Amino acid sequence: MKIAIIGISGQMGKWFASYFIQNNHEIKGYDINLKGLSELSENLNFEASDSLQKAIDNVDLILVAVSLEESSSTLLKLVKLVKAGVTIIDVSSIKSSVFITLKQLSEKNLNVVALHPLFGPGLPFNSVKKFALIPVSDSVQELKTINLLFPENETTLVSLEDHDKSMAYLLSLPYFANLSFASAMIDQDINSMKNLSGTTFAVQLTLAESIMHNPDLITSLTLVNPYSIEVLDKFKNKLDLLIKSAKTNKESLGTEISLIKDGLAQDLDFDQAYKKFYKMYMSLDQD
Amino acid sequence: MKIAIIGISGQMGKWFASYFIQNNHEIKGYDINLKGLSELSENLNFEASDSLQKAIDNVDLILVAVSLEESSSTLLKLVKLVKAGVTIIDVSSIKSSVFITLKQLSEKNLNVVALHPLFGPGLPFNSVKKFALIPVSDSVQELKTINLLFPENETTLVSLEDHDKSMAYLLSLPYFANLSFASAMIDQDINSMKNLSGTTFAVQLTLAESIMHNPDLITSLTLVNPYSIEVLDKFKNKLDLLIKSAKTNKESLGTEISLIKDGLAQDLDFDQAYKKFYKMYMSLDQD
Structure with missing residues (x-):
């Protein structure tokens, strides 16, 4: 052809x-x-x-x-x-x-x-x-x-709508979760902190750094997608709610976290997540 | 002994x-x-x-x-x-x-x-x-x-102060990044969306699900640490700023992202992050 x-x-x-x-x-x-x-x-x-x-x-x-x-x-x-x-x-x-x-x-x-x-x-x-x-x-x-x-x-x-809406969740949402995570901690001494770091931070940091491989793509995928801002505003509101419940008391935060856990449990791979996460973490140490 | x-x-x-x-x-x-x-x-x-x-x-x-x-x-x-x-x-x-x-x-x-x-x-x-x-x-x-x-x-x-402050960045910050990420998308059909998902989402979802292995620990580590709320408020403000710049224009968001990239580049492992990220992603497919 x-x-x-x-x-x-x-x-x-x-x-x-x-x-x-x-x-x-x-x-x-x-x-x-x-x-x-x-x-x-x-x-x-x-x-x-x-x-x-x-x-x-x-x-x-x-x-x-x-x-x-x-x-x-x-x-x-x-x-x-x-x-x-x-x-x-x-x-x-x-x-x-x-x-x-x-x-x-x-x-x-x-x-x-x-x-x-x-x-x-x-x-x-x-x-x-x-x-x-x-x-x-x-x-x-x-x-x-x-x-x-x-x-x-x-x-x-x-469909067109389902596709682009899904891309707001699948692309813009994790991009902004990583950008804001990174933005909150770049004024710290990352190399010193890493001496004290556990598994979750190590994986999250690698993820945040890896999206910087192509920063223009983050900008384009977010700004061209008509559903991105709506999903990002939702993300911000959920974070607000979580911080408010952390400021209230233990029960309040505990309730929010258990609702999130129930929601994630719909994923058919949910039960394997902890094992898979550990495999990811172990792969970081290989050269 | x-x-x-x-x-x-x-x-x-x-x-x-x-x-x-x-x-x-x-x-x-x-x-x-x-x-x-x-x-x-x-x-x-x-x-x-x-x-x-x-x-x-x-x-x-x-x-x-x-x-x-x-x-x-x-x-x-x-x-x-x-x-x-x-x-x-x-x-x-x-x-x-x-x-x-x-x-x-x-x-x-x-x-x-x-x-x-x-x-x-x-x-x-x-x-x-x-x-x-x-x-x-x-x-x-x-x-x-x-x-x-x-x-x-x-x-x-x-020191005591450096230790607990670091734990707010190393533990509470990635926990809340994952909680808010998860919270924003659990009303979606995760299993259907996963058919359309790319690499960043797959790793982020596994991470978010893995922290649910011990939800009580998230609550304790956040509420017992006197520095957590301060770091979480900072995280929220950084997200606010990023969303505002996304609503402004391409240059504004581009500038924010490139500041974040410069900040992350202090990490001595920054150049290996993309390669390491891909290894993590590939490890998800193994049984």
Whole structure:
């Protein structure tokens, strides 16, 4: 298949390019950041294009892997440029801002797939690829496209609203829990404190530091998602309530904690959590 | 050595009893919860006492491993009962509430050790034992006692104020970060959401669930520590600030995040965090 990858210089763009090349597809690549594109094309072995128009000329499939901020405008450009019969796959992590344009594209007699890869660019090519699929017009056809390109996939169908709302809980919420945790303690001498630290702190600190690997992603995923602020305000109110109950008395805090425990117990993996946590902690000591 | 363990039915009490028995000490044990004590004494092979007075009669060393709420009153009783020449080790995790009584005991010509074991009851006996030592009167003598009983130890000396303040950051802060995270999302269908979840959420959820292994400890460690509320209020204010900047614009949130990143970078392990985080995540999938 002849595939154009838009945003090929990004981490996910590179991953898809390499994956497709390994699976014997022919790749054309474009990126708004033209600098370094020709070098990348030599390394990965794809045809570099210096415009969006040239990149999508004569291809069967267009995969859009641009940054969250660019995805809406990139897709709007494609509405004008693209010819009937082509398949378009958008892989942005938040879909509210692109969904109207994806609908518009699908009405031009195009096969449009709103896909969210639930993995990062470190995934080995032969691993099972977990995706969320937000149906645009014909979910059967859209699933067929995924199965053809990624034979080993686990794909969850989810509505636009449920998807983006879930992402507010799954991404923005843990990001802000870690940011505020870190923010409260960076004025302390972390290296000295670590001499006194137990297991929970060690794991939480590693998590907080690891999200700093890509700070721009935190900002984008939060600000592009229309449900994030609502979930973050809820988080703040729950923290308020917990601190108030800690200021009241032992019973009050105890009641709050036991409600939380009951809520978490709905998770089918709840009983394994302590064991799994200890395994995580032990893995920190290995080199 | 003849050692009395007060609070022997608790998790840490049991750990110390088994450790000392393995190292050929003679153990007497007492617990306010008398039920089950005789059965435990048969299993572990120590002499059960049905009163504090009887337990400490004729011993060289008294290790106090009662709950945080009981430790102050237990030590006050010991002030009246204990005879000169005995060593007393208190192993409670927060020291503010017991320190005056420990000082009082030391003035009765007793060797008093304010020790905080920085490990849980799952630690293998032959592992290095990490301790915090809060000097009471003669730190050289107190360290000697630790080296004698636990030849393989790593002990950090720290003042009362620094110790308890650090515990507010190391214990109460991550506990409340996890409690509020969990509280904000337990009204969602966790099992469905997990189909869509990425790496950060998976690790954070496991952590939040694992602290529910011992909810009473969260309450005690927070309410007994005079510095906890101050640190939790700070945490709330930092979260407020982050949410406000998210509501302002991208630059504002970006600036906050980059200040946090700079602060975390003081940690000598910061550069390894992403790699370590991935190892933790991968360990979740193993059985």
